[in-house]
Amino acid sequence: xxxxxxxxxxxxxxxxxxxxxxxxxxxxxxxxxxxxxxxxxxxxxxxxxxxxxxxxxxxxxxxxxxxxxxxxxxxxxxxxxxxxxxxxxxxxxxxxxxxxxxxxxxxxxxxxxxxxxxxxxxxxxxxxxxxxxxxxxxxx
Ligand SMILES: [Zn+2]
Numbered sequence: 660x661x662x663x664x665x666x667x668x669x670x671x672x673x674x675x676x677x678x679x680x681x682x683x684x685x686x687x688x689x690x691x692x693x694x695x696x697x698x699x700x701x702x703x704x705x706x707x708x709x710x711x712x713x714x715x716x717x718x719x720x721x722x723x724x725x726x727x728x729x730x731x732x733x734x735x736x737x738x739x740x741x742x743x744x745x746x747x748x749x750x751x752x753x754x755x756x757x758x759x760x761x762x763x764x765x766x767x768x769x770x771x772x773x774x775x776x777x778x779x780x781x782x783x784x785x786x787x788x789x790x791x792x793x794x795x796x797x798x799x
Contacts, residue, residue: 662748662767663795664741666787676704679718684792687784690718691757702760723782724799725752728761732771746771752780752796765795773798 673681683690692704696713707714730750736742748766753759766774767783780796787793 660767660785660795662744662769663765663785663793664744664747668738668740669787669791669793671787671791671793676706680704681791683718684784684794685790687792689721689723689754689782689794691721691754691760692716693719693757700757700760702754702757702762721754721757723794725754725762725780725782725796727751727766727774727776727778727780727796728753729776730766730774732774748774750774750780750796762794764793766797767795768797 671681680690691700691702693700693716694708694711694713695715695717697708697711699708699710701708728751730748733747733749734745736745748771749763750766751761751763753761779799781799782794783797785793785795
């Protein structure tokens with residue numbers, strides 16, 4: 660896939676709070692954690708709800724559509740292994756219907772000059788290796 664770093668430099672490190680997210684991405688599903696006590700979404704998932712301090716949460720399916728809240732174009736290889744993948748477009752994507760949750764992911768399939776804040780995007784999936792998939796975004 661163009662527009663993403665090579666698989667060798669990607670290391671997913673799930674913990675007890677993020678493992679459900681990564682399990683879903685491996686199945687090409689987007690899920691967002693929501694507090695079962697007060698309904699507040701919290702992404703990234705945190706041990707305590709910022710609104711009510713509950714630790715209870717549920718993982719809600721999301722269609723993966725969003726809008727670009729912010730982005731940057733990476734043109735300099737901080738590590739040599741990504742040189743052939745440049746330029747990379749790293750975006751913060753806001754997910755509608757989640758109370759403002761934002762997810763960081765690469766925008767793929769487009770030239771950097773064509774990307775703008777507020778553009779609509781939809782999720783796609785970068786299968787890094789067996790059982791490990793990261794979300795990326797394409798212009799809608
Ligand atoms: Zn809560």
